[in-house]
Amino acid sequence: MAEAVIMPRQGQTVESCIITKWHKKEGDEVKAGDLLFTYETDKSTFDEEAKVEGYVLKIFYDEDDDVPCLETVCIIGQKGEDISKFLKKERKAIPAAPEKEQAQAAAPAVEGGQRADEGATSYIKISRRAKNLAEKLGIDYSKAIPTGAEGRIIERDIEALASDGVLALRERAADAKEAPATPEKFVYAPAVPAQAPSYVDEKISNMRKTIARAMMNSLQTTAQLTHTASFDATEILEFRKKIKPLSEKGELNNITINDIIMFVVSRVLKRHRAFNAHMLGDTIRYYSDVNLAMAVDTPRGLMVPVCFNADKKSLNQLAGELKALASECQKGTISPDLLSGGSFTVSNLGIYGTESFTPILNAPQTGILGVGCVVTRVREAEGQLKPYPCMTLSLTYDHRAVDGAGAAKFLQDICKSLENFTVTLATN
C-alpha cells in the first residue's frame, strides 16, 4: 500500500517549510530510517526519515519549494502501485517572493501600522475575504502589508502583494516616509584587475535570510548603543572550581561560567524591568517572568533558543536546561516554539577569546548582554599591583526604551552580583 509522506508541522506557529535537500529521487529504493529530505523553517532545520520501506514513487515538490505543513511531499510504495488517489489534488508550493532576501524595511508609514507578522501576537489579523484570496492565489499572506483598520490585512493588500511583490510594497511603504537625500557621489579612478576575480556565488540558506532580516530590522528600527563594564570574576571562578567535583560525580549538572552569568542576569533583570521588556513603538511590554534567550552558534548559523521562566529556576536546573537547548539547536531538532518569545538575550563569545563586542539587539527586546572571555588584569591594592581574573560585559540597549543611566545601573548591578556571587546565590 502506497503511503504519503507529509510535511510535518514543527510547532504551532509554523505554517510551511522549505525543502532544502532531497536525499532520494523518484524511483529510489528506501528503507525505514533512510533520510528522505531535509527541510527548514525560518528558524531551524530538520531531517525527515522514511518510516516505511519501498520505492519513492512520486515526489511532488522540488528543493527550495515552500511547502504548506501537512501537505503530501512524496509517495512511498511498491513499484507499479496505483497512486492516482494522491494525484487528484493540484499541489502548489507557495511562490517565493523574489525579494525575500531583502532586509526588512522600516515599518510601513501607511496608517494601519505594523507588518502583519510583527509583534508578539502569534496570529495574523486578516479579513476572511483577504484570506480567501490569498488561499486562492497561493500567496503567503504574512508577507502582506496591512492597510485595513486595526492593522488588518484586507483584500487590496493581497492584491497588491500578488501584483507587485514584497519589495515594491516595502518601497512604497518607505516612500510614504520622507524620501532619503540623494547620497553624495564619489568618483573612483578605474583600476583594471590583473586577472578576472575568482569567486563562488552560493545561494544563502533560508535561515541565513532570516538572520539577515532580523539583524537589519534591529539596526534599522531601534536606537541601540552599547555600554561596557568589567568585573572581578574571582568569586564565580572559585565557585565553579568548588562544585566541579559534584558535577563530575553526576550529582549536579555541569554548571559553566555562562550558566552562572545567565542565572545572575535572570535575577538582576527582576530589579530592572525596563530590560525585561519589548519595545513596541507606542507601548513597552514589561514581562513579569524572565524568558531568557541565549545566542547559540550552530552549523547552520546563529540560533537563539529561549529558557522560559528562567528566574524561577535554580542554578542547577538552569544549567541543565540551557545545555539541552543548545544541544537541540546544534542538532537542528529544536522546536520552533522555543525559538521565539524571549524577553532578554545573553550572547557569550568569550569561549572564542573575544574580550568584548557590541551585540545587536534581538528586537523588539530592549537589551542584550554580550559576555567576553576571562583575562588577567592587574589592579592596585594596598600599594601593590595585584593580578585578578577579569571579565568584560557589553550591554546593548534600545535608547528609545531606556536612558543611559538606567543601562549603567543595570550593568553595575550585574557586575556587583557576579562579584559577590555567593551573596547573590544566597539571596535568590
Place this chain on the structure above:
Amino acid sequence: MPKSQFLDPAELRKSGAIKFKDIPVNAYDRTIEQERNNFSDEELVRIYHDMAVIREFESMLNSIKTAGSYNGIEYAYPGPAHLSIGQEAAAVGQALILDKDDFIFGSHRSHGEIIAKAFSCIEKMADAELEAIMTGYMESKVLRACESFKGFNDFGVKEKARFFFLYGALAEIFAKDTGFSRGLGGSMHAFFVPFGIYPSNAIVGGSADIALGAALYKKVNREKGIVIANIGDASLGCGPVWEAIMFSTMDQFKKLWKGEYGGGLPLLFNFFNNQYGMGGQTCGETMGYGILARAGAGVNPEQMHAERVDGFNPLAVIECMRRKYEILKKKEGPVLLDVLTYRYCGHSPSDSSTYRTPEEVKAWQDADPLITYRQELVDAGIFTHDKAEEMLEAIRRQVTEVVKLAVDEKVSPRVSLEANPDAIEELMFSNKKVAKLSGRKPEVLQSKEDNPRVHQIARKARFYLGEDGKPVSKNRVYQLRDGIFEALLDKFYEDPTLIAYGEDNRDWGGAFAVYRGLTEALPYHRLFNASISEGAIVGSAVGYALAGGRAVVELMYFDFLGRAGDEVFNQLSKWQAMTAGQLKMPVVLRVSAGSKYGAQHSQDWTALCAHIPGLKVVFPATPYDAKGLMAAALNGTDPVVFIESQRIYDVPEMFHEGGVPEGSYEIEIGEPDVKLVGSDVTILTVGATLYRTVEAAKMLKDKYGVSAEIIDARSIVPFNYEKVIESVKKTGKIVLTADACRRNSVLKEMASSITEMCFYYLDAPPVVVGAKNWITPAFELEKYFFPQPEWIIDAIHQKIMPLKGHVPRTPFTTAEMIRANKKGV
C-alpha cells in the same frame, strides 16, 4: 376642530350644574308567570338547557385540569382553563336575543359566552344554513371529525350543529388541528365567525377597543347588528378600556357625521361583573365605583344608558338586553352594562381562593341559577325535576362523546410541524392582494379632479431637477408627503371600506400635512379625528379589519407607540395567525419619527415593531418609494407599520429616473433598492439617513477616492437580503446607518445577519452607525446624537480601512465600544 361648531364664551362661562339621572340597579321585578307572556315554555326550558350545557362543559374542563380525567376518559391538558362556572345565566341571558349579525368579542373567560351565543344562533338559523356552515367551515375538517362519532349522523341538524360547536370549541382548547382555529388560538381565544363569535382576548380589557372597531365597521359600512365587548369588571382599571369608552362616545358621531352615518355606535360594553379580577375584589378593594354601572355616569349626557342587571337571573338579563338592543338600534349607543355575577371556581384551576371565604362562595352557590331557575320552572309547572335530570344526563352523554373525539389523536391530531414545518410560518402573513374589500361605490364628496391638493400637485415638478437641469424650488416640487397622499387618495376612490383616522387628521390635514386635501374629498365617516387614545386608535383599527374593512390609522409621533403597545404588539400582529388565517388584518399604521422636539418626540422605534412577529414594517425615504410602498400596503391584507420621518416629508424625488409616476404603482414590500452604484464600500440605510449617506458618499469620493454603493432598505420586515449580499460580495465592506439608537436597533440585527450570510466575503466587520444610546437632546445638539455624514466616514476609517489623511473625530474603536457598553450608553 370643525368650524361649524362655535365655542361661545358667553354660553360656556355661565354658571350651572351637571344633572345626573338615576342609574337602575337590579331593576327587574317580573315573575315567571308574567314572563310566560314573553316566552314559550319551550324557550324557558331551553334557557335552563343552555346554562346546563355550559356548566357541564366547564365542569368537564375543570375535571380534566384537576383530576386528569372526565367520566372515565383520561387526558392531560397543560394549557389554560379560565372557567366561568357560576356565570352561565349572564351568558345565556345575553345571547338569547342575538343572532349571527351581532358580534361578540370576549375575554380569557369566555367559554360560556361563546357556547351561549352559538346555541342561540343555532336555534334561530335554518337547517340548510347550518349544514352549509358545517360543511364549508375549514373544508369540512371539523365536521369530518364529528362524523367519526357513530351517533352523529342520527342527530337532527340543530343537534348536529350543537355537537359540532362543542367539539370545535373543545378541539380548539386542546390545541387540535380540528379546532375552530386549528388549535392556534386555544382556550382563551375560541371563536366562530359564522355565528358572529369573534376572537376572545387574553389581555384584560383587550376586546374593548377591538369591539369598538367592529362597531365602527358596522356603522361605516351600514351592516346589520350590534357589537358586544364582553369584558370583566377588573378591566375597568385598564387604560385602553377607558380609551375605547371615550372614543366610542365622541360627540361627532351624533353631531358631525351626516345622514344615515350619523348617530351613536352600535356598541355594548358588557361588563360580566364576577366581582374579582383574579383575586382582587373590585368592589371594596381595587376600584372605588361601588357599583360598576356608575362608571357610565360621567362619560356622556346619556350616561351610556348604564345599568346594573342581576346576572344570576337569566330572565332579568334578557329583559335588559332587549331594552339596550333597542337603544343601539336607534343609534343612541354606546351602552354600558354591569351584569352582576359570581364565579364559583377559581380564576384558574391553580387558584386556591385564598381571597374569599367558603361562606361567601356557599352563599352564592345557594343562589345558583341552575338550582333557583330550575326550581322556578318546576314551581310554575313548566318543567319537572325528573325531566331536568334526564336532560342533564343527555348533556353529560353529549359532552362525553365530544371529549372522546377531542382527545382521540387520530380523529383530532395537532397541527403537524413534523409533516409541515412551515404550518405556522405560512399563517404569519396572508400576503393577499385585494384592491377593494367591498363592491359598492366609495362615498366621496367630490371628484378627484376637483380636489385642491390634486390641483396643487399637478403644478409640481415630479423630479428634483427641472428641464434646465437645475433643482426645482421646494414649493414647486413634488414631495414625499405628496407621494403618501396620492396613494391614499387613489385607494379612497377605490375601496369603499377604507377609512382613515387618528389625531388631527381632518381639517388640520395631519400634523405634517400629509392629509391636506382629504377633508375636502371625504365625508366624516371616512376621515375623522379620534380622541387622543392611541390604544383605542390602533385597537379599533384591529376590530375594523377583523370585521372586514380596511383602515389607515396614524399615531402622529413614533414616540406615542408606547401608548398603543398592547394593540400593536398583541393584537394587530397576532390575529391573522391566531385565527389560522381565517381573518385578515388590512391595517396601515402610520407613525412618524421626529426630530427637533427632544427626547419624547424624536425617537425611531423601528426595532420594537420589527421584533414582533406578524407585523410588516416599511420605512420609505423617497417620494417614489413612499407612494409605491403605501400603495402596496393598501392593496395588501397584512398589518403594515408605515414609518415616516419628519426630516424628509419635503424631499423631492432624486433617485427614480423620470420622477414619481402620476398613475398608481406598487413597490413590493421587502425589496431594498440600490440608490447609488459603487464599488468599494456598501452603505445600507434605513429611513432618513439616506440623505446624510449621499453626502458621505460624495465626501468619500471627492476626498478619499472611495466609491460607495448606497442601498436603501425601504422595508425592514420582510427583508430580502439578496441585493445586500450581492453588494457585499462586490465590496467586501458594509456600513449600516439609521436614526434609531444603536443598541438593539434593526441595524444590529441586519449586521449580524450579514455577518452570518457574508462571512466569507467580508473584508471587515459590518459597522453600525446609529444614534447614541441617550435621550434625544435639543435640536441644537442633535448633530452629536444622530448619525452625521462624518460619522460614516469615521466608522469606515476606524473599522474598515483607514482613509489617507483622515482625522476621525467620533470614535468607533473597540475600546470605545467596550467603554460605552460597560456604562450602558
